[in-house]
Amino acid sequence: xxxxxxxxxxxxxxxxxxxxxxxxxxxxxxxxxxxxxxxxxxxxxxxxxxxxxxxxxxxxxxxxxxxxxxxxxxxxxxxxxxxxxxxxxxxxxxxxxxxxxxxxxxxxxxxxxxxxxxxxxxxxxxxxxxxxxxxxxxxxxxxxxxxxxxxxxxxxxxxxxxxxxxxxxxxxxxxxxxxxxxxxxxxxxxxxxxxxxxxxxxxxxxxxxxxxxxxxxxxxxxxxxxxxxxxxxxxxxxxxxxxxxxxxxxxxxxxxxxxxxxxxxxxxxxxxxxxxxxxxxxxxxxxxxxxxxxxxxxxxxxxxxxxxxxxxxxx
Amino acid sequence: xxxxxxxxxxxxxxxxxxxxxxxxxxxxxxxxxxxxxxxxxxxxxxxxxxxxxxxxxxxxxxxxxxxxxxxxxxxxxxxxxxxxxxxxxxxxxxxxxxxxxxxxxxxxxxxxxxxxxxxxxxxxxxxxxxxxxxxxxxxxxxxxxxxxxxxxxxxxxxxxxxxxxxxxxxxxxxxxxxxxxxxxxxxxxxxxxxxxxxxxxxxxxxxxxxxxxxxxxxxxxxxxxxxx
Numbered sequence: 001x002x003x004x005x006x007x008x009x010x011x012x013x014x015x016x017x018x019x020x021x022x023x024x025x026x027x028x029x030x031x032x033x034x035x036x037x038x039x040x041x042x043x044x045x046x047x048x049x050x051x052x053x054x055x056x057x058x059x060x061x062x063x064x065x066x067x068x069x070x071x072x073x074x075x076x077x078x079x080x081x082x083x084x085x086x087x088x089x090x091x092x093x094x095x096x097x098x099x100x101x102x103x104x105x106x107x108x109x110x111x112x113x114x115x116x117x118x119x120x121x122x123x124x125x126x127x128x129x130x131x132x133x134x135x136x137x138x139x140x141x142x143x144x145x146x147x148x149x150x151x152x153x154x155x156x157x158x159x160x161x162x163x164x165x166x167x168x169x170x171x172x173x174x175x176x177x178x179x180x181x182x183x184x185x186x187x188x189x190x191x192x193x194x195x196x197x198x199x200x201x202x203x204x205x206x207x208x209x210x211x212x213x214x215x216x217x218x219x220x221x222x223x224x225x226x227x228x229x230x231x232x233x234x235x236x237x238x239x240x241x242x243x244x245x246x247x248x249x250x251x252x253x254x255x256x257x258x259x260x261x262x263x264x265x266x267x268x269x270x271x272x273x274x275x276x277x278x279x280x281x282x283x284x285x286x287x288x289x290x291x292x293x294x295x296x297x298x299x300x301x302x303x304x305x306x307x308x309x310x311x312x313x314x315x
Numbered sequence: 316x317x318x319x320x321x322x323x324x325x326x327x328x329x330x331x332x333x334x335x336x337x338x339x340x341x342x343x344x345x346x347x348x349x350x351x352x353x354x355x356x357x358x359x360x361x362x363x364x365x366x367x368x369x370x371x372x373x374x375x376x377x378x379x380x381x382x383x384x385x386x387x388x389x390x391x392x393x394x395x396x397x398x399x400x401x402x403x404x405x406x407x408x409x410x411x412x413x414x415x416x417x418x419x420x421x422x423x424x425x426x427x428x429x430x431x432x433x434x435x436x437x438x439x440x441x442x443x444x445x446x447x448x449x450x451x452x453x454x455x456x457x458x459x460x461x462x463x464x465x466x467x468x469x470x471x472x473x474x475x476x477x478x479x480x481x482x483x484x485x486x487x488x489x490x491x492x493x494x495x496x497x498x499x500x501x502x503x504x505x506x507x508x509x510x511x512x513x514x515x516x517x518x519x520x521x522x523x524x525x526x527x528x529x530x531x532x533x534x535x536x537x538x539x540x541x542x543x
Contacts, residue, residue, distance in 0.1 A: 020359055020360050020371075021359070021360060023360055024362060024363060024447060025515065025516050026450055026453050026509075027451045027516060135450070135492065136450075136492060136509065136511065137511070138511055185320055185328060231333075231335060231365045231366055231367075232448060233365070233366070233369070234322060234326070234364060234367065234369035236322055236323055236325075236326060236371075239323075256449050256450065257362055257448045258364050258446065258448035258449060266322065266323045269323060269324050291321055294323075294324050295374055295379075298374065299374070302375060
C-alpha cells in the first residue's frame with residue numbers, strides 16, 4: 001500500500017504512453033496528453049519512461065502516503081505540497097510514510113504527472129496499456145478511498161534527490177504559446193483568406209476542452225473554397241480540424257481514430273506538450289513550419305531525452 | 316503513382332481514390348494486409364479508411380521518403396483482384412421501434428413509408444463494413460437502401476445507449492458505447508460491438524458483411540440476459 005486517496009481532485013487518472021496497435025479497431029492510442037512530462041517524471045524516479053503515472057487535471061488530489069515512496073512531478077504546476085511544504089517540479093523526492101501530498105491552486109499549465117518509483121502504478125492492463133480511456137469504459141478516474149500502489153518494490157539504492165532537470169530541456173510551457181504547425185491534408189481546400197487568417201488569429205481555448213481536444217474560439221470562421229462532404233480519414237494527436245460551425249478543434253490524446261472534418265493543420269510533435277498544457281481561457285497562435293524543420297526538432301527532442309536517460313542511468 | 320502525403324512527422328497518408336467504392340475499399344484492405352505481413356522498419360500502426368490508408372512509423376528509423384518508397388513498392392506488388400479479406404457475415408439482431416428505436420416514427424414521416432416497410436428494407440440487404448472508426452468498434456456500413464435515408468436530428472441527443480442502431484443521411488450504423496449523437500435511432504441490438512477484453516476488441520472487422528434481423532422485445536431481453 002502506498003497512496004490512499006483522501007480527495008480525488010477534478011479528474012485524476014492513471015496514464016502511460018497509451019495503446020498503439022488498435023486503431024483499426026477504432027481504439028485510439030490515448031495515454032498521457034503531455035507525453036514529455038510523463039516520460040521525464042518516470043525517468044527521474046528510475047522507471048521506464050512509459051510507466052503508468054497519475055495524470056492530474058487542474059485541481060489535484062489529496063493523497064495520504066502509507067509507506068515511503070520516491071516520486072517526481074512534471075508538467076503543470078498545480079501547487080503540490082507535502083505536509084504543507086511546497087514541492088518543486090521535475091526532480092525526484094522522498095515522501096515519507098505518514099505525510100500528506102496535496103495539490104492546491106493551478107498556477108501554470110493544466111496537467112501534472114505524478115510518477116512513483118517501483119515501476120509505476122499497478123492497475124489492470126487492458127489492450128496493452130494501463131491508461132484510463134473513460135469514453136470506452138476502460139479504467140476510471142480516482143475516487144475517494146482508493147489505494148494505489150507501485151507494481152514492484154522500488155530499487156534498494158537511494159535515489160539521488162539532488163538530481164533535477166535543467167530548465168533548458170523543458171518545452172516553453174506558457175498559457176499563451178505559439179504552436180508550430182505543418183499544413184494539414186486539406187489545407188489547400190480552404191480559401192486563401194482563410195489560410196492567412198488561420199495563421200493570424202489568436203485563438204482562445206474554451207472550457208469545453210478535454211482529453212479529446214482543445215476547442216478553439218476566435219476570428220471569423222474558416223471557409224472552404226467549395227463546400228463538399230469529406231470522406232472520413234485518419235487523424236492523430238495535434239491534428240487541427242475545422243467543423244462547418246464553431247471554431248477549430250485541436251485533437252489531443254483521446255481523439256477519434258478517423259475524422260470527417262477538413263484538417264487545416266498539424267501541430268509539430270515537439271510542440272504538443274505546449275498544447276496539452278494550455279488551460280481553459282489561455283490562447284494559442286499558429287506559425288507554419290516545414291516537415292524538415294519539424295522532424296529535426298523532433299529528433300533533437302528525442303536525443304535530449306535519450307541523454308537524460310543515460311545520465312540518470314549512470315549515476 | 317499513388318497520392319501520398321504526410322500526416323505529421325510520423326505518418327504517411329496514402330490516397331487510393333476520391334469516392335467511396337468497393338474496388339477502392341478492397342485495394343485499401345489489400346495494401347493493409349500486405350504491410351501487416353511485410354512491415355517496413357519502424358512501422359507501428361495502420362489506419363485503413365474508405366479511400367485512404369495511413370501508416371504510422373518511427374521517423375528516426377525510416378525517413379518520409381523511404382516510407383513512401385516502401386508503400387509504393389507494396390502497392391505495386393498487389394495483384395489486380397485481391398480477394399475479400401474477412402469473408403464473414405455477422406447477423407445483428409435488432410429490436411426496432413418503441414423504447415429501443417425512438418426515432419423510427421420520425422424516419423417513417425420523413426420517408427413516407429410505414430414502420431414495417433422501413434424494418435423490411437433495413438433488414439433486406441447485406442451491408443459491407445468499410446471501416447471501424449469514430450469510436451471503438453463503430454462500423455461504417457455501406458449499402459443501405461436509399462429509400463430509408465433520413466437526415467440527422469436537428470437536436471443531437473446527449474445520451475444514446477450502447478447498441479443503438481441509427482440512420483444519418485445515406486448511412487446506417489450501430490453505436491458500440493453510450494455517447495451523445497445526432498443519428499435517428501430506429502432500434503437497438505443486445506450484441507456488444509466493443510469488447511475490450513478481446514485481443515480483437517471490435518466485434519466487426521473491415522470487410523465483414525452485416526445483416527440485421529428484426530427481433531421482438533422479448534427476444535431482445537433474453538439475448539441481453541444471456542450476455543450478462
